[in-house]
Every structure is written in C-alpha cells, then in structure tokens.
Amino acid sequence: MPFESQVPAPQPAHARPGRKLGPIADTVGSSHRAWLEHARDSYLASGLTLNELGLRVLLAKSKLSELLRGLGRYPRWEVIHRLSVELKMPVSPLYRLWRQAALDAQKTYEWVQRSSDKAALATPHSHPPVAHEPFRRTVEGDYRRYAQAFLTDASRDAAVDDTFDILWLSWNSALASPDIRRYAWKILRATVMAKTPHLDGRPELGSAVFDTVAISRLTGLAERAEQMTESLCLFRAIGRLPDNLQDVMVLRHLCGNTVEKTSALLGVPPPTVRSDERHAVRVIFPPPESEGPIE
Structure with a gap:
C-alpha cells in the first residue's frame, strides 16, 4: 500500500510535576489553533515542565502557560521561534501557519514584519521530510478540487497549503498512524471546513454550482436557470449529509473521481x-413510501 505507515506509535510521555496545562481557550481561531495544537503536543512530548521550558525560551511560566492556551495577545514570532528551537519543531511550516493566524487576528503586515525581522536572520530554511513532497505531488491537485467545492480560489489555495504545513508539523504522527492518506485527509477536511461558510451547523456548497459540468454544457439561459436551481437543492442536500457520506459524494459527483481514486484519497x-x-443517495433521494395493499 503506498504511503503506508512505517514506524510504531510513540509512547506516552512520563507524567511531569506541577500543574497540568489547561485546554486551549474557546476564543482561539482555527488558523491560530492549527499551529498551537502542535506546539502543545511538542511540549507534552518533550518531558519538560513549564518552568523548565520558560527558562529556555526566556518567558515567565505564567506567560508561557497563557501562550500555550491561546490566552492574551497574539504572540510575536521571536517568541514562537525560540519555542520551536527548544521543542524541535520544523520552522518553515510553523512560520507560515503563525503568519496566517496573525493576519486572521487582524495584525497588519507591518506588525508581522517587525515581529519576525530579528528571528528571520537566524532562521535557516528547513526542508520537509523525504516522503512529504512525493505525497504532496500525488494528492495536491485532488485536494484543491475537493476544496473548490466549498471555497473561493484564494481560500481554497490557503486551505490546501495549510493542510500540507500541518501535515509537515505532525509528520511523525502521520507515520505512526494506520494510513497516512487517511491521516492527511482528516487534516484537509478540518482545514477546509474551518474556512467554509456554514448554515445551521452544516457547510454550504453553493459556490460549487457554477463549476458543474452539467451547467457548463447548457447554453440557453432558461436551461441554465433550471439546472442551477436543481443543483443548488442537490448541493444543500449534500451539505446536510454526515461527513463521510458528504466527502464521498463530493469526490465522486462534484470532482468526478472513480471509486478507486476516491478510495485512495x-x-x-x-x-x-x-x-x-x-x-x-438513499438519504438524498429517498424511495417513495409504499402505498400498501389495494382494498
């Protein structure tokens, strides 16, 4: 099986003394959470206490706890860079995710630049794991087509790029998972859904109606309007499906993939x-109710 996991699952870290790290704050946005979760995982796997790590990154224990919970002001890159060095996190994907989250938090480009100028001089360019790039080349086009069903072009590209940066950060966990493809797909879906408009808690696929093959083949305005109305209803129905059914329908019927290709993705x-x-299909197009015996 291609991209099959090859390493055993990591052993849990030993219990550390001191107060347990609290959860991520509910107010933390999806792009901030994308890198923060991996920083927390790296800290928990390091065996260091908050006090020990704080001494290494020159940050008070209370401030470090706030940072790892997403509390207080959004952190400057200089601090995150020192944290990445001590926790042995790959710098390149971490910086890109940190930068996107800063912009999402309404930080200006000037603030991002000032925050990272000094650290950038001391930050060597890091290279992804050997198997990461071949995997990306294999699935990236299909990932973009899936994301296109939910997002605009700019948001689509950002979601896919973030997916591969998150996968890079968590590559060891991906290798230890039963199937790297399944692990990566969960990251893609979570990243796309975080950027997708939702209605009543379910994702909207309305923008995808303009990209369907059926509509592109119609020339008469009346035909296009009729087909668009039908497609919008269908897309709303797909959006209400459970996650696994929804992904299969998007990949099979909006992206046009075969069963085998969908299986691989x-x-x-x-x-x-x-x-x-x-x-x-049974959920979207339920069979008519039985009329019962004729008397």
Missing part, C-alpha cells in the same frame, strides 16, 4: 466508498 477500502455512496 480517503484512505478507506473501495467497498466502503460504494456503501457510503449508496447510503448517501
């Missing part, structure tokens, strides 16, 4: 894809 067996597709 999701990291699930082909029979699972066929079963999910059948189930989704």
Whole structure:
C-alpha cells in the first residue's frame, strides 16, 4: 500500500510535576489553533515542565502557560521561534501557519514584519521530510478540487497549503498512524471546513454550482436557470449529509473521481466508498413510501 505507515506509535510521555496545562481557550481561531495544537503536543512530548521550558525560551511560566492556551495577545514570532528551537519543531511550516493566524487576528503586515525581522536572520530554511513532497505531488491537485467545492480560489489555495504545513508539523504522527492518506485527509477536511461558510451547523456548497459540468454544457439561459436551481437543492442536500457520506459524494459527483481514486484519497477500502455512496443517495433521494395493499 503506498504511503503506508512505517514506524510504531510513540509512547506516552512520563507524567511531569506541577500543574497540568489547561485546554486551549474557546476564543482561539482555527488558523491560530492549527499551529498551537502542535506546539502543545511538542511540549507534552518533550518531558519538560513549564518552568523548565520558560527558562529556555526566556518567558515567565505564567506567560508561557497563557501562550500555550491561546490566552492574551497574539504572540510575536521571536517568541514562537525560540519555542520551536527548544521543542524541535520544523520552522518553515510553523512560520507560515503563525503568519496566517496573525493576519486572521487582524495584525497588519507591518506588525508581522517587525515581529519576525530579528528571528528571520537566524532562521535557516528547513526542508520537509523525504516522503512529504512525493505525497504532496500525488494528492495536491485532488485536494484543491475537493476544496473548490466549498471555497473561493484564494481560500481554497490557503486551505490546501495549510493542510500540507500541518501535515509537515505532525509528520511523525502521520507515520505512526494506520494510513497516512487517511491521516492527511482528516487534516484537509478540518482545514477546509474551518474556512467554509456554514448554515445551521452544516457547510454550504453553493459556490460549487457554477463549476458543474452539467451547467457548463447548457447554453440557453432558461436551461441554465433550471439546472442551477436543481443543483443548488442537490448541493444543500449534500451539505446536510454526515461527513463521510458528504466527502464521498463530493469526490465522486462534484470532482468526478472513480471509486478507486476516491478510495485512495480517503484512505478507506473501495467497498466502503460504494456503501457510503449508496447510503448517501438513499438519504438524498429517498424511495417513495409504499402505498400498501389495494382494498
């Protein structure tokens, strides 16, 4: 199986003395959370206490705790860079995710530049793991087509780029997972959904109607309007499906992938894809109720 995991799962870190690190604050945005979760994981795996790590990154224990929970002001890159060095986190993907989260937090480009100028001089360019780039080349086009069903072009590209940066940060965990393809797909879906407009808690696929093959082949305005109305209803129905059924329908019917290609992208067996597709079709187009015996 391509990209099959090759290393055993990491052992849990030994319990450390002191107060347990609190959870990430509910107010933390999705782009901030994307890199913060991996910084926390790296800290928990390091075996260091907050006090020990704070001494190394020149940050008070209370401020370090706030940083790792997403409390207070958004942190400057100089601090995150020192943290990445001590926790042995790859700098390049971490910086890109930190920068995007800073902009999402309404920080200006000037603030981002001032915050990272000094650290940038001492930051060597890091290279992704050997298997990361071949994997990216294999799936990137399909990831962009999936994201296109939910997002505008700019948001689509940002979501896919963030996906591969998050995958780089968590590459060891990906290798230890049962299937790298499934692990990476979960990152993609979470990243795309975080950027997707939602209605009543479910993602909207409305923008995808303009990219369907059926509409592009229609020339008459009346035909286009009729088809668009039908497609919008269909997309709303797909948006209400459970996650696994929704992904199969998007990949199969909006992206035009075969069962085998969909299976490879999701990291699930082909029979699972066929079963999910059948189930989704029954949900979207329920069979008519039986009229019962005629008296």
